[in-house]
Amino acid sequence: MTTALITGATAGIGAAFARRLAADGHNLVLVARNAERLREQAAELHDRHRIEADVLVADLSQDDGIAAVEARLTERTHPVDLLVNNAGFGNKGQYLEVPMADELTMLKVHCEAVLRLTSAATAGMRDRGRGGVVNVASVAAFVPRGTYGASKAWVVQFTQGAARDLAGSGVRLMALCPGFVRTEFHERAGMETGNVPGWMWLDADKLVAAAMKDLSQGKSLSVPDPRYKTLVGLLRLAPRNALGGLTSRTGRRYGPN
Template identity: 85%
Template structure:
C-alpha cells in the first residue's frame, strides 16, 4: 500500500483528498494544526476504509511546523509516495490594509512550506523512481490580485519548473488551480460569500476526482472544471492593464466583504 501525506487535511480540499485517497486504499499522513480534529479524521478514515492514518500536528507558518513535516517526508523507512501541499489561507483586506506580519505568514505557508516540503518529498521519490506531488494553487494565480494571487502564481511557476527538472525520473508534479470551493476557507478569513454567484462554486470531492485524473495524465497544471477553463481562456486573451481593473472590481464584488 502506498502512503500519501496531505497538509491542511482536516477541512475542505485537503479533507476531500483524504477521503478519495483512503477510498482508493492509500495509507495517509494527515497534517494540520488541530490535533483533536486530526485524530477524529484518522479514526473515521481507518474505520471506513481499513487504511492506516497517521497524525502529524504541525503549523506550517512556523519553522518547527515545516521542519517536522520535512522530517516525515525524508523518512526513508516509511516513504511517502504522494504529497498534497494543500495548507493555505486568505487575508481579508486590500494591500496595506493587511498587516505585514500576516502578509509574510502567507508567504511562509504558501511559498516557503511548499518549496521545502516538495524538495523533501521528491528527493526520496527520485531515488525510488516514482511518486507524485500536488501543489494546490488557485485560479487567482492567473490574475493580478494581491499577495494571495501572487503567492499562488509562485506555486504554479515553481511546480512547472520543478516538473521539467524532474522529467523522466518517474516523479510527477502538478499545480492544482481551483476556483471558489465550498470549504472553511472564506469563513476563517472573515470573508462574506453571499455575493458569489451559485454557478461559480465547485464541489471539493468532484474537484479532487478531476485533479487525480489530471495527475494520472501527466498534466503539470490542472484547472479542473469547464467553467473555470473557459474563464481562464478569456483571461489569457485580455490585455494586462484591462485585466487588472476588471479583477479589482470583480474582487470587490465577489470577494471579501
C-alpha cells in the same frame, strides 16, 4: 500499500483529498494544526476504509512545523509516495490594509513551505523512481491582485518548472488551480461571498476526482471544471489592466483551500 501525506487535511480540499485517497486504499499522513480534528478524521478514515492514518500536528507558518513535516517526508523506512501541499489561507483586505506580519505569514505557508516540502519529498521519490506531488494553487494565480494571487502564481511557476526538471524521473508534479470551492475557507478569513454567482462554486470531492485524473495523465497544471478552464483561458488573453478592474468587482480573491 502506498502512503500519501496531505497538509491542511482537516477541511475543504485537503479533507476531500483524504477521503478520496483513503477510499482508493492509500495509507495517510494527515497534517494540520488542530490535533483534535486530526485524530477524529484519522479514526473515521481508518474505520471506514481500513487504512492506516497517522496524525502529524504542525503549523506551517513556523519553522519547526515545516521541519517536522520535512522529517516525515524524508523517512526511508516508510516513504511517502504522494504529497498534497494544500495548507493555505486568505487575508481580508487590499494591499496596505493587511498587516505586514500577515502578508509574510502567507508567503511562509504558500511559498516557503511548498518549496521545502516539495524538495524534501521529491528527492526520495526521484531515488525510488516514482512518486507524485500536488501543489494546490488557485485560479487567482492568473489575476494580478494581491499577495494571495502572487503567492499562488509562484506555486504554479515553481511546480511546472520542477516538473520539467524532473521529467523522465518517474516523479510527477502538478499545480492544481481551483476556483471558488464550497469549504469553510472564506468564512475563516471573514470574506463576503454573497456577490459570487452560483455557477462559480465547485464541489470539493468532484474537484479532487478531476485533479487525480489529471495527475494520472501526467499534467503539470490542472484547472478542474470546464467553466474555469474557459475563464483561465480568457484571463490569459485579457489585458493586465482590465484584470485589475475585474478582481475589484468580484472580490479580492478566487480561492480554494
